Amino acid sequence: MTAADQGAAAAGGRVGIRIPACDRPDRLASVAARAEELGFDEVWVPDSQLLWRDVFSVLSVAALRTERIGLGTAVTNVATRHPSVVASAARTVAELAPGRFTLGLGVGNTSVAPIGLRSSTRAEMTERMAQVRALLAGDEWDYGEVRSRLRDPAPSVPIHLAASGPRNLRLAGAVADGVVLLSGVSPDILAAAAGQVRDGAREAGRDDDIPLTVSAFCEVTDDVTASARKLKPICASIAQNGGAPFLALAGVHLSVPDQVDEVYPDLLHAEDWDRAVKVAGRWVSDADALAFARTFCLIGTAEEIAKRLRETFEAGASGVFLQHVGSYDPPHDLIEAVGGDVLPRL
Known part of the structure; x- marks a missing residue:
């Protein structure tokens, strides 16, 4: 062992x-x-x-x-x-x-x-x-x-x-x-x-x-803030799929359209992650992403x-x-x- x-x-x-x-x-x-x-x-x-x-x-x-x-x-x-x-x-x-x-x-x-x-x-x-x-x-x-x-x-x-x-x-x-x-x-x-x-x-x-x-x-x-920014598509996807009550526990309140055609195949599984981060940034702020990371993720x-x-x-x-x-x-x-x-x- x-x-x-x-x-x-x-x-x-x-x-x-x-x-x-x-x-x-x-x-x-x-x-x-x-x-x-x-x-x-x-x-x-x-x-x-x-x-x-x-x-x-x-x-x-x-x-x-x-x-x-x-x-x-x-x-x-x-x-x-x-x-x-x-x-x-x-x-x-x-x-x-x-x-x-x-x-x-x-x-x-x-x-x-x-x-x-x-x-x-x-x-x-x-x-x-x-x-x-x-x-x-x-x-x-x-x-x-x-x-x-x-x-x-x-x-x-x-x-x-x-x-x-x-x-x-x-x-x-x-x-x-x-x-x-x-x-x-x-x-x-x-x-x-x-x-x-x-x-x-x-x-x-x-x-x-x-x-x-x-x-x-x-x-x-060592840079939680930078890592958190990469999580914006994940955070937005959770909001899309009925997870708003979970996000609210971290003080994150989002309204994301059910479908985002600019990202294929979807936000959570985007083939172009940098683009997905940019698109998700319309609804997810840096502060939101950081709160999400600290509450739900293991970043640090x-x-x-x-x-x-x-x-x-x-x-x-x-x-x-x-x-x-x-x-x-x-x-x-x-x-x-x-x-x-x-x-x-x-």
Whole structure:
């Protein structure tokens, strides 16, 4: 066990890294292997068929190049992918990484929007997630007049649900093995979200000790103000997608149009990030960006980030996975900075 392994374990929570599927699977597997070497606990890969390579292909190669690090989707969906296809793909990765794979599911977002589909409804998520779970467990499922099952199932695959609003948080508590929270590391939001998850679990008659994994944008830096400016498109995107109440906790009050055609494909995943920062600056001031960074993100020195991570675990998170700014390059710098300077401090 490395010093970083020992530090993360001592902190009481798991520290992961988000790696977008932005390059060949073999190259991204090397990135995952480096994260493992430096002591990260988990690698999470997002799914969007037009923005990135196939998430399950990337995770399969990463499984073969690593030995202990957890691997997960953050997140795939059951809208563009039929639940039976998701179950088969999850089983395939789980076979290559026994006990290390987590299936993260969500409503679709960047998978559905670019092809003109809508996100899954709560009812659809409930039914399709039940189907995936049943197939992975080896149970039969009725497809109209046809009854089928998955050959060589993988019943040990945990299914985590991405959630943010109260209803979906309660749903996650009722039916999922864990929750992926995409709203940052604000202690107030974490406490409220954890409470909703526990309530959902109790209402369903389940154990309320549901793992809660939080995502947060992160940068190790001495210049928080400069780094915060780069977060303007992220802040604006949150406001676009119903996150105004979250931003208000930091004193950030924004009104952003539902669609910004000047940035492709959207503000959060802009191909030209400098342009996205400039466009988002119409609605997000430097002060807003700084408040957002300090409240929801992990931006600062290595010691400051280590302290915030401890506070995040104390607030109810069982894991945190870190994101760098940008969608089309691997997080090499973030892995080196956190693995070298932050994890040992935990």
